[in-house]
Amino acid sequence: MIRVIFSDTNFLISLFCFPSSTTQPSLAYEIAEAAERREISLLVVDVVAAEFEKVIQRDFLGFAPLFEKFLSLHNVVKLPEPTFELLTRAQKVCADPNDVEICAAAVQSAELYKVEYLLSNDFQNFHTPDMKAFLLEYDIIPISLYGLLKLLGKRP
Amino acid sequence: MTQALKSITIQLPEEDFLVLERKAQELGVDVEIIVQSRVHQTIRSGEVDPLSREAQLGFVKFLREAGPIFQQAAREMNLSEEDVLRMSRAARREVAEERHQARADKL
Numbered sequence: 001m002i003r004v005i006f007s008d009t010n011f012l013i014s015l016f017c018f019p020s021s022t023t024q025p026s027l028a029y030e031i032a033e034a035a036e037r038r039e040i041s042l043l044v045v046d047v048v049a050a051e052f053e054k055v056i057q058r059d060f061l062g063f064a065p066l067f068e069k070f071l072s073l074h075n076v077v078k079l080p081e082p083t084f085e086l087l088t089r090a091q092k093v094c095a096d097p098n099d100v101e102i103c104a105a106a107v108q109s110a111e112l113y114k115v116e117y118l119l120s121n122d123f124q125n126f127h128t129p130d131m132k133a134f135l136l137e138y139d140i141i142p143i144s145l146y147g148l149l150k151l152l153g154k155r156p
Numbered sequence: 157m158t159q160a161l162k163s164i165t166i167q168l169p170e171e172d173f174l175v176l177e178r179k180a181q182e183l184g185v186d187v188e189i190i191v192q193s194r195v196h197q198t199i200r201s202g203e204v205d206p207l208s209r210e211a212q213l214g215f216v217k218f219l220r221e222a223g224p225i226f227q228q229a230a231r232e233m234n235l236s237e238e239d240v241l242r243m244s245r246a247a248r249r250e251v252a253e254e255r256h257q258a259r260a261d262k263l
Contacts, residue, residue: 002207009247015223016222018237035216041207043206051248052247055243066222066225075208098245099252102248
């Protein structure tokens with residue numbers, strides 16, 4: 001069965017800004033290649049796409065047409081409005097209240113799309129014991145880029 | 157010259173904003189450019205299964221086309237992985253505030 005991965009914004013930015021180092025593909029690019037080989041499926045939800053868009057508007061002025069193309073080629077998922085209960089529960093485990101939306105979106109994605117992993121290199125906010133315990137209730141595991149490649153057997 | 161025009165709303169591709177901005181600077185005219193969000197207008201929810209082979213290949217196809225362009229820009233900006241986290245955190249704060257406000261407006 002193909003593993004479904006919730007893509008966090010920092011992964012998307014890394015993917016586009018660092019597709020390769022000088023001699024080899026970056027960790028992020030290797031993950032994209034795994035998606036191409038259908039070893040995993042990358043899910044991009046609306047709130048993550050909106051954050052990605054903000055980054056483009058602020059830091060990559062002139063790249064909006066590229067973002068439009070991204071939206072047209074990759075099917076971004078529009079999630080339903082999260083319940084008040086879910087937001088309240090997420091709020092309790094988020095070190096930064098700004099993460100509540102993403103945390104809730106990951107839970108919704110687990111329920112709707114069988115997401116198993118939340119792919120993020122934001123160790124400070126998404127790899128905390130509280131966050132891990134909360135996500136585990138919904139069968140989601142926060143995982144780093146390196147951790148995912150390890151899981152896929154591409155790293156020792 | 158009398159400045160009768162105070163405000164106008166037009167839609168342009170973003171590359172044209174840059175031309176407009178430069179021209180305005182040459183003429184000494186103040187121009188405020190507001191780039192509106194396109195995410196919710198462009199999402200094709202329900203058309204294609206987001207986990208399908210087609211959607212996944214679309215993602216990688218786009219990456220192959222746009223990756224080198226982004227990478228060049230990132231190199232010029234001397235971006236590091238820490239910068240990426242900082243940029244995504246700043247965007248997160250902005251989107252969270254917008255969604256919070258949208259909910260408050262609904263109530």
